[in-house]
Amino acid sequence: MKEYKIIIWGLGNVGRYVTKMISQAQSLKLVAVVDTDPTKVGKDVGEIFGFEKIGIEVSDDIDAALKMEADIVLDYLPNMRDQGNSRPTGYTPNVENICRALKAKKNVLTTLPMYHLHKVAPKLYDMIQSCAIENGVTFTQQGIFPGLFNPYLPLVFSSMTGGLKKIIVNGGQDDAFNTSPWVKVFGYGLEPKDFNGQFLQEIITSYYGSTAKVIADYAGIEYNEYRESHEIYTADTALNPPCGQVMPGTISAHKFSMQCLKDGEEVTAFHFIHKVCDDIQKTPAMSDSYHIEGDIVLDIAIKGMIPENEPYASSGAPGVNLIPQVVEATPGIMDAINLPASKPVL
Structure with missing residues (x-):
C-alpha cells in the first residue's frame, strides 16, 4: 500500500x-x-x-x-x-x-x-x-459547500438522464452554532437599514457564484445571462443562538441566488441560505437538494450532510x-x- x-x-x-x-x-x-x-x-x-x-x-x-x-x-x-x-x-x-x-x-x-x-x-x-x-x-x-456537494455531485446525478435542460442546486446552513469568526459578516441581530447587503452579496456570490457557470459548462447547457441576487429576512420572534440574540424585526437569514439564464429562464442555479435557528424560524425554508430536468425529472434531497457532532x-x-x-x-x-x-x- x-x-x-x-x-x-x-x-x-x-x-x-x-x-x-x-x-x-x-x-x-x-x-x-x-x-x-x-x-x-x-x-x-x-x-x-x-x-x-x-x-x-x-x-x-x-x-x-x-x-x-x-x-x-x-x-x-x-x-x-x-x-x-x-x-x-x-x-x-x-x-x-x-x-x-x-x-x-x-x-x-x-x-x-x-x-x-x-x-x-x-x-x-x-x-x-x-x-x-x-x-x-x-x-x-x-x-x-461542502466538499463535492456543488458543483460536482449534481453533474454526476445529471448523467442519469439525456436531453438535459436544467440543473438547480439548493443549499443551506444554520449558523446558530457556527463558531467561525467570519459568521459576523451576516449581521444577525442587526436592523436591515444598518447593514451593507451589497457588500455581503459580493463576498458570498464571489465564493459560490461560479458553481452555476461550472455546471452549465460541464453539462453543455447554454445560457446568455448570469444574474446574482440577495434577500434579507427578519425574525418573527426572539431568537437566542450562541452567536448573539436576534430580536423580532432584525436580520435572521439571507438567501443568495446565483443563476444562469437562457432567454430569461433559469437553466442552472445555486440558491443558498444562511440563517440562524432553523428549528424555530422556518422562513426561508432550507434544504440541500438537486432539481434536474431532462428526458426525466429528478428531485434529489441530501440528508444529514452537516451533522452537529461533526x-x-x-x-x-x-x-x-x-x-x-x-x-x-x-x-x-x-x-x-x-x-x-x-x-x-x-
Missing part, C-alpha cells in the same frame, strides 16, 4: 476533522502542520483537539514545512482578497500562497473558492497553471479521499470532476 505524506496549512475547523481522518488512515502520514495561532503553535496537533497525541507539533514556519518530504499540501487557510476587490479577480493572496507550495514541488488541494478561474479570473488561472506545470505538480479545488466532516473528507488522485494526476490545474472517482482512503 502506497503511503502519502501530507502537510496541513491552516488548522481551523476543517483542519481539525482532517487531522482526525488522517490519523486513522493507514495510507496517509501527516508530516507537518502549520498555523499562526499562538495557542496552537508548539503543541501536538492531536492534543489540541482532544485526540490522542500523534507526534506532530504545530509550527508557524511554512517555509520549513515546505522543505520537508511530502506529496501534498492541504490548504485550509482563510479566504484572502486584494483590498477593495471582493470578486474572484481579487484572490491574489490565495494564489500567492498556492504557488508558494507548488514552487516547493508539492501538490496542492484546497477548499478555497479557487475554481473556474479560466473564466472568472484568467490572470490568476495562468499564475497557478504555469507554476504547477513548471514544477511538475497538480492543483485541485475540491468543491463548494459539521466539517463533509468539507474535509472529500479532499482527503482525493489525495491519491491529485498526487497521481497530470501536472497543472485539475478539476475534481476530471479526476478518477474517489473512494475512501484506507
Whole structure:
C-alpha cells in the first residue's frame, strides 16, 4: 500500500476533522502542520483537539514545512482578497500562497473558492497553471459547500438522464452554532437599514457564484445571462443562538441566488441560505437538494450532510479521499470532476 505524506496549512475547523481522518488512515502520514495561532503553535496537533497525541507539533514556519518530504499540501487557510476587490479577480493572496507550495514541488488541494478561474479570473488561472506545470505538480479545488456537494455531485446525478435542460442546486446552513469568526459578516441581530447587503452579496456570490457557470459548462447547457441576487429576512420572534440574540424585526437569514439564464429562464442555479435557528424560524425554508430536468425529472434531497457532532466532516473528507488522485494526476490545474472517482482512503 502506497503511503502519502501530507502537510496541513491552516488548522481551523476543517483542519481539525482532517487531522482526525488522517490519523486513522493507514495510507496517509501527516508530516507537518502549520498555523499562526499562538495557542496552537508548539503543541501536538492531536492534543489540541482532544485526540490522542500523534507526534506532530504545530509550527508557524511554512517555509520549513515546505522543505520537508511530502506529496501534498492541504490548504485550509482563510479566504484572502486584494483590498477593495471582493470578486474572484481579487484572490491574489490565495494564489500567492498556492504557488508558494507548488514552487516547493508539492501538490496542492484546497477548499478555497479557487475554481473556474479560466473564466472568472484568467490572470490568476495562468499564475497557478504555469507554476504547477513548471514544477511538475497538480492543483485541485475540491468543491463548494461542502466538499463535492456543488458543483460536482449534481453533474454526476445529471448523467442519469439525456436531453438535459436544467440543473438547480439548493443549499443551506444554520449558523446558530457556527463558531467561525467570519459568521459576523451576516449581521444577525442587526436592523436591515444598518447593514451593507451589497457588500455581503459580493463576498458570498464571489465564493459560490461560479458553481452555476461550472455546471452549465460541464453539462453543455447554454445560457446568455448570469444574474446574482440577495434577500434579507427578519425574525418573527426572539431568537437566542450562541452567536448573539436576534430580536423580532432584525436580520435572521439571507438567501443568495446565483443563476444562469437562457432567454430569461433559469437553466442552472445555486440558491443558498444562511440563517440562524432553523428549528424555530422556518422562513426561508432550507434544504440541500438537486432539481434536474431532462428526458426525466429528478428531485434529489441530501440528508444529514452537516451533522452537529461533526459539521466539517463533509468539507474535509472529500479532499482527503482525493489525495491519491491529485498526487497521481497530470501536472497543472485539475478539476475534481476530471479526476478518477474517489473512494475512501484506507
